[in-house]
Amino acid sequence: MWLWHNGRMSDLDLVIPPQLIARLRGARHVAVLTGAGISAESGIATFRDTATGLWARFNPEEVATLEAFRRTPGFVWRWYAERRQVIGGAEPNAAHRALVELEARVPAFTLITQNIDDLHRRAGSRNIVELHGNIHRARCLDEGTRVESWADTADPPPRCPDCGGMLRPDVVWFGEMLPLAAINAAFAVASSCDVFLSVGTSGTVEPAASLAYEALRSDAVVVEVNSEETPLTPSATYVLQGPAGEVLPALLAAGWAGGG
Numbered sequence: 532m533w534l535w536h537n538g539r540m541s542d543l544d545l546v547i548p549p550q551l552i553a554r555l556r557g558a559r560h561v562a563v564l565t566g567a568g569i570s571a572e573s574g575i576a577t578f579r580d581t582a583t584g585l586w587a588r589f590n591p592e593e594v595a596t597l598e599a600f601r602r603t604p605g606f607v608w609r610w611y612a613e614r615r616q617v618i619g620g621a622e623p624n625a626a627h628r629a630l631v632e633l634e635a636r637v638p639a640f641t642l643i644t645q646n647i648d649d650l651h652r653r654a655g656s657r658n659i660v661e662l663h664g665n666i667h668r669a670r671c672l673d674e675g676t677r678v679e680s681w682a683d684t685a686d687p688p689p690r691c692p693d694c695g696g697m698l699r700p701d702v703v704w705f706g707e708m709l710p711l712a713a714i715n716a717a718f719a720v721a722s723s724c725d726v727f728l729s730v731g732t733s734g735t736v737e738p739a740a741s742l743a744y745e746a747l748r749s750d751a752v753v754v755e756v757n758s759e760e761t762p763l764t765p766s767a768t769y770v771l772q773g774p775a776g777e778v779l780p781a782l783l784a785a786g787w788a789g790g791g
């Protein structure tokens with residue numbers, strides 16, 4: 532694990548700055564934004580990893596836009612069905628569990644996730660804002676009605692039980708608006724929290740990428756946890772570089788050694 536602080540890099544193993552611990556322990560409201568990197572150690576592919584990311588194998592415009600779904604609904608539905616199967620077989624990892632523990636330790640906690648995999652809820656996190664939807668839900672393409680379960684058919688996509696329209700995954704594709712309540716809640720929390728953690732996200736997709744900057748503008752301490760540098764790295768107050776499944780448990784252990 533590497534630590535950057537104010538532009539300097541340290542190779543001391545598992546060094547968590549005492550000032551960061553003090554801010555975390557004294558925080559009134561901790562906000563966490565997570566991205567695909569937090570689920571990588573659960574075996575779920577990220578999007579932009581050059582070797583294993585989904586976008587290395589699939590063109591986003593052919594699978595993650597409304598136009599793609601209208602053009603080839605069966606293909607897009609199957610793509611999500613395959614990912615749903617991988618996700619269904621995955622388990623939350625040490626990073627998801629560390630955030631459950633953090634939520635129990637601070638007065639107020641909001642977990643904002645770009646992930647659609649539901650692993651935070653399965654790990655036990657409670658106050659979750661889902662920005663990009665959830666792969667375990669579908670909704671009617673025509674009427675928007677949410678559908679929690681459906682029978683898979685040989686000729687996908689399945690149909691809306693109410694109107695017979697096509698069902699689509701209840702996720703946010705490029706060019707689509709994020710759920711208004713979720714994005715409003717996320718910006719409100721980013722501008723009022725005192726510590727903001729950005730975990731496992733490349734910070735390249737808007738509007739989620741702006742949340743950390745909103746927190747900085749509002750004088751929050753911004754901590755980046757990522758195995759690589761990102762556009763946020765130079766601006767973050769602290770950078771803990773390493774796998775989230777190691778960094779987050781180490782942060783918890785450093786903050787609450789002895790259980791207090």
Ligand code: BJW
Pocket residue numbers: 565566567568569571572577578579580584595645646647663702703704705706707708709730731732733734735736737738756757758759760761773774775776
């Ligand atoms: C580890 C690790 C380990 C690995 N430990 N770390 C302003 C400027 C420019 C463009 C736009 C803008 N506003 C809107 C746009 C357009 C667009 C956008 O942002 N485009 C950019 C790509 C340029 N945004 C939108 O269209 C959004 N809608 C919107 O803004 O509506 C209003 C509007 C509409 C039209 C025009 C203008 C405004 C919607 C965005 C929806 C994104 N949807 C997806 C797919 C969801 C469903 C699905 O899963 O299939 O969401 S795309 C994909 O990217 C997914 C993710 O949630 C999202 C973010 O990716 P994430 O999570 O950061 O993953 P990666 O792979 O990028 O990064 C992983 C990171 O983890 C890396 O940094 C690794 O190093 C790290 N890592 N292992 C720690 N073990």
